Amino acid sequence: MSDKRVYLYDSTLRDGAQTQGVDFSPADKMAIARELDSLGIDYIEGGWPGANPTDDAFFADAPKLARATLTAFGMTRRAGRSASNDPGLQAVLVPAAKAVTLVGKSWDFQVTVALGIPLDENVRMVSESVSYAKTKVAEVIFDAEHFFDGYRANPGYALSVATAAYEAGARWVVLCDTNGGSLPHEVEEIVTAVAKVVPGANIGIHCHNDSASAVANSLAAVRAGARQIQGTLNGLGERCGNANLISILPNLMLKMGYETGVSEADLTKLTHVSRMLDERLNRAPDRHAPYVGDSAFAHKGGLHVSAVEKDPRCYEHVTPESVGNRRHIVVSDQAGRSNILARFRDIGIDADPNDPKVSKLIDEVKQREYAGYAYDGAEASFELLARRMLSSVPDYFRLLGFRVIDERRWDVGTDLLTLSEAIIKAEVKGETLMTVAEGNGPVAALDAAMRKILSPAYPQLADLRLVDYKVRILDPQAATNAQTRVMIESADGKGERWSTVGVSTNVIDASYAALHDSITYKLLRDGA
Numbered sequence: 001m002s003d004k005r006v007y008l009y010d011s012t013l014r015d016g017a018q019t020q021g022v023d024f025s026p027a028d029k030m031a032i033a034r035e036l037d038s039l040g041i042d043y044i045e046g047g048w049p050g051a052n053p054t055d056d057a058f059f060a061d062a063p064k065l066a067r068a069t070l071t072a073f074g075m076t077r078r079a080g081r082s083a084s085n086d087p088g089l090q091a092v093l094v095p096a097a098k099a100v101t102l103v104g105k106s107w108d109f110q111v112t113v114a115l116g117i118p119l120d121e122n123v124r125m126v127s128e129s130v131s132y133a134k135t136k137v138a139e140v141i142f143d144a145e146h147f148f149d150g151y152r153a154n155p156g157y158a159l160s161v162a163t164a165a166y167e168a169g170a171r172w173v174v175l176c177d178t179n180g181g182s183l184p185h186e187v188e189e190i191v192t193a194v195a196k197v198v199p200g201a202n203i204g205i206h207c208h209n210d211s212a213s214a215v216a217n218s219l220a221a222v223r224a225g226a227r228q229i230q231g232t233l234n235g236l237g238e239r240c241g242n243a244n245l246i247s248i249l250p251n252l253m254l255k256m257g258y259e260t261g262v263s264e265a266d267l268t269k270l271t272h273v274s275r276m277l278d279e280r281l282n283r284a285p286d287r288h289a290p291y292v293g294d295s296a297f298a299h300k301g302g303l304h305v306s307a308v309e310k311d312p313r314c315y316e317h318v319t320p321e322s323v324g325n326r327r328h329i330v331v332s333d334q335a336g337r338s339n340i341l342a343r344f345r346d347i348g349i350d351a352d353p354n355d356p357k358v359s360k361l362i363d364e365v366k367q368r369e370y371a372g373y374a375y376d377g378a379e380a381s382f383e384l385l386a387r388r389m390l391s392s393v394p395d396y397f398r399l400l401g402f403r404v405i406d407e408r409r410w411d412v413g414t415d416l417l418t419l420s421e422a423i424i425k426a427e428v429k430g431e432t433l434m435t436v437a438e439g440n441g442p443v444a445a446l447d448a449a450m451r452k453i454l455s456p457a458y459p460q461l462a463d464l465r466l467v468d469y470k471v472r473i474l475d476p477q478a479a480t481n482a483q484t485r486v487m488i489e490s491a492d493g494k495g496e497r498w499s500t501v502g503v504s505t506n507v508i509d510a511s512y513a514a515l516h517d518s519i520t521y522k523l524l525r526d527g528a
Contacts, residue, residue, distance in 0.1 A: 005259045006222055006252055009043040009141075009174075009204065009230040010036050010245060012277070013058070014073050016236030017047070026057040027468040027489060028280050031497065032233070035273050037065040040262035041245075043141075044068045045101060050091030062096035064495075067261065069139065072097035076104040076129035079117045083132035092133075099139035099171075102129050106161040106176075107150030119157060123164045130168035139171045143206060143230075147175040148182045151190050162198055172204045172228050177217060180210025180240060184220040191224035200225030207243040209235060214243035219251060222258065233277045234289070246274045247290050254318050264322070271324035272376050279377025279487060282472045291323045299327070340365070340386075347383045351390055361389045371503060372474045372485050378501035380490075380521040381514070387524075396523050397454060399516070400425040400432065404442045404508055420445040428457050443469065443511045450515060460526045461519065463493030471507060486510040490518040496525075 013029050016022060024032075029046065036044050046062065047055030049072050062070055074092030077083045084090075092100055104126045105111045111122045126142065133140045142165035144150075150158035162173045175194060177187065187205070195203060205221035205228070207214040218229045229252075235244030252258040253267060271292040278285040287294045297320040312319070312327070320326050340362055344351050351358055364385070365375065375382040387393050402424045411417045422445035425434045435453045439445030447466060455461050468489035473482045484507045491497045498521055502513025 003201075004257065005227065007042040007172075007204075007228040008245060008249070008260055008262070009045065009071070009228055010041045010232065011045040011073075011206075011230055011242065012036070012232040012236055014045050014047045014055075015238070015242050016232045018238035019236045019241070020238075022236060022281060024054065025468065026054055026061070029054070029058045030061075030063050031280060031468075031489065031499075032277065033063050033065065033068075033070075034497070035276055036233075037063070037068045038266075039269055039273055040260070040266040041068050042261045043071050043099065045071045045073050046097065048073045048092070049094045049097075050074075050088065059094045059096045069098050070096060071099040071101055071141070073101045073103070076102050076125045077132075079115065079121055079125065083128045086129075089129060089133070093136045098137060099141060100133050100137050101141040101143055101174075102126075102133060103143040103145050103176075104129070104161065104165075105146070105150075106144035106158045107146040108154045108157045109150075110146060123160055126161055127164040127168040130165050130170050134169040140169060141172040141174060141204070142166075142170040143174045143176055145176050146178045148177045148186065148190055149179065151193075152186075155193070159194065159197055162194060166198045166202060171202065173198050173202055174204035174206050174228065174230060175221070175226070176206040177208060177214075178206075180208030180214065182207075182217055183211065183213055184216045187217040188220040188224045191221045191226050195225040201227050204228030204230060205243075206230040208237060208239065209241045209243065210239055212240070214241070215247045215251070218243045218248055219256065222252070222256070234274055234286070236277075246270060246292055250291050250318065250323050254322060267322060268324040275374070275376035279374055280470070282470050291318070292325055296320070297325055297327045343382065344386065347379070347386075349383075349386060349390065355390070357390050361386060364389065368503075372483050373501055373503050374485065374487075375501070377487060378499045378514075378517075380498035381500045381517045384517055384521055384524070393520065393524060394528075396428075396458065396520060396528060398427040399512075400427060402446065402449070402512070404446060406442060422446040422449040424449040424453055426453055428454060442508055443515075446508065446512060447515055450519065454519065458523055458528055460523060460528055464519070464522050465491055466518070467491045467497070469511075471510075474503075481505060484510050486514045488514040488518055490522065492522060498522075 017024050033044050046058050049055055049059050072092050072094055075088055077086040077089050105122055108119055111119055130140050130142055144162055147158055165173050203226040205218050205226045207217040229248055231243035231245040231248055234246055235241040249262060252260060274292040275285050290296060297316055341353055384393055405421045408418045420439050420442045423436045433453050435449055437445055437448035437452050439448050451461055466488055470487045472485045474485055475482050483505050486502045487499060489499045500514045500517035502510035504510040
C-alpha cells in the first residue's frame, strides 16, 4: 500500500442522522449511499442494525455497491456476557455488511464511572469483541471513543485499549475526538505517539467539530501517520457536526498530494454530491461552503474581477471545475458551460460545445434555477430538459386537463376520512381518453389516474413506483401563496432509481410536472 493512500469512511447515514432536524428515510439512505459509492468513498457506514426500524429496513434491502465497502456500526460486547452470547453484537453482524465498526471506551474515567467496570474488563471486552467479529466479517474497525480525552488523562490505558483492538485483528483502530475539543497540534502529537505502537497504516481519525477544528484535526492526523479519515457529507452530525468530507477531500488531494479512492474525474462530482444531500434534506445549500458553495468562487465588481480575469490564481486557490463548481462574476454572470458539458458526458449526450443550442440550454437552466428548480438533485429532469433542447423527446402522451378533488367527511361511526379523487383527460397515441382514480392524497390519486390511462398503451409502466416525495417552500414569507418545489424519486423493477422536479405556486401542479418527467424518463430509457 502506498504511504500516500488515505482511506475515506463516510458516516453520514448514522452520524448525520443525529443532526437536529435531519431524519433519513430508507429511500434517502439508499440514494445517498449510491452517490457516495459513485464518488469513490471507500467505506459507507449504513447505520446501526437492531437500533431502529429505518436502519433495519436499509440493511434488509441494502444497495449493491460497486466500489465502496458497506459497513455496519455497533458496540463491543457488554460486561458479563461473552461476545457470542451478546444480542447487541450479534445484531450488528448482518449479511449485507462486509465490514463492521465496533465502538468501545478508551478513557479510564468513562470505564469506571459510566460503565462501572474494572479497567481490565473493558480491555477484554474490546479484544474479545473484535476477535469474534473477525470470524464473521471480512474487516473489523474499532472506534476508540473519547480517545484524546483518555490519552490526556491516562496515556498508558488509552494505548492499551488501542493495542488490544489491533492485536485482536482490527483492520483500523480509529481515534475519536468525541467531544470535539481537541486542537490540531494536540491531535498531531497524540497520533504520532499512537503510531509508535499501532502502525499508521492501521490508524484512523474521527473528529467532531465543537471547536471548529474537525477538518484541520483530521488533516493533522494524516500528517502524523493516520491513513483513514471518518467524516460526513457537509459536516452533518450531532451538536456542531462531524468532520466535513466535502472539505477534507479536495484538501487531501489538491493541497496535500494524497491518493484516495476518489479520482480527479470523481472529484468534479463534489459540488453535485454536496447539493444532492441538501436537496434530500429539503434545505438550502450553504452559499459560503468552501469549495462547493455558490459563493466559493464568486467575485464582485471591481479590482477582484479585473485580477481574476487576468489570472484566476489571484483569488481562486483551486480551479472551480476541479470540484464541480463554477466561477461566478456577480456583475456579468458567465460560466456554467463546463458543468453542463460534464453532465452531458455522464448521461451519454454527445454535443458540440460550440452549438448555439448549448448556450441556449445554459441560459434556460439558469432561468429555471432562479425560478426555483434544482437539477443537482433531479438528474432525470435535467436529462429530459437537455434532450428536448438539443434533439427531441417523444411526446408519449399529451395532457388535455386534470381535476383533483378532496373530500373530508365522517365515515360510519366516528372515523374522519379524507379521500382524494383525480380525473384525467389525455391524448395517448392519437386517442383521447379519460379516467378517474382514487388515492390517499391528491398526488397519490393523480399518480394512480396517470398510470391507469397510460398503462394499456405503455406496459413498461407496470413496474414503476414512487419511492419518495418531498415538498419545499421556496419563499415562506409568501405564506400560502409561496412557490413550492416538489422532488419525486422513482424506481422500477430493474432496480434503477431516478429523481425529477417540478416548481409552481400550486403544489398539485408542481407534483404533476415531476410525475410527468418521471413517467417520460422511464419510457424514454426503456425505448418506448
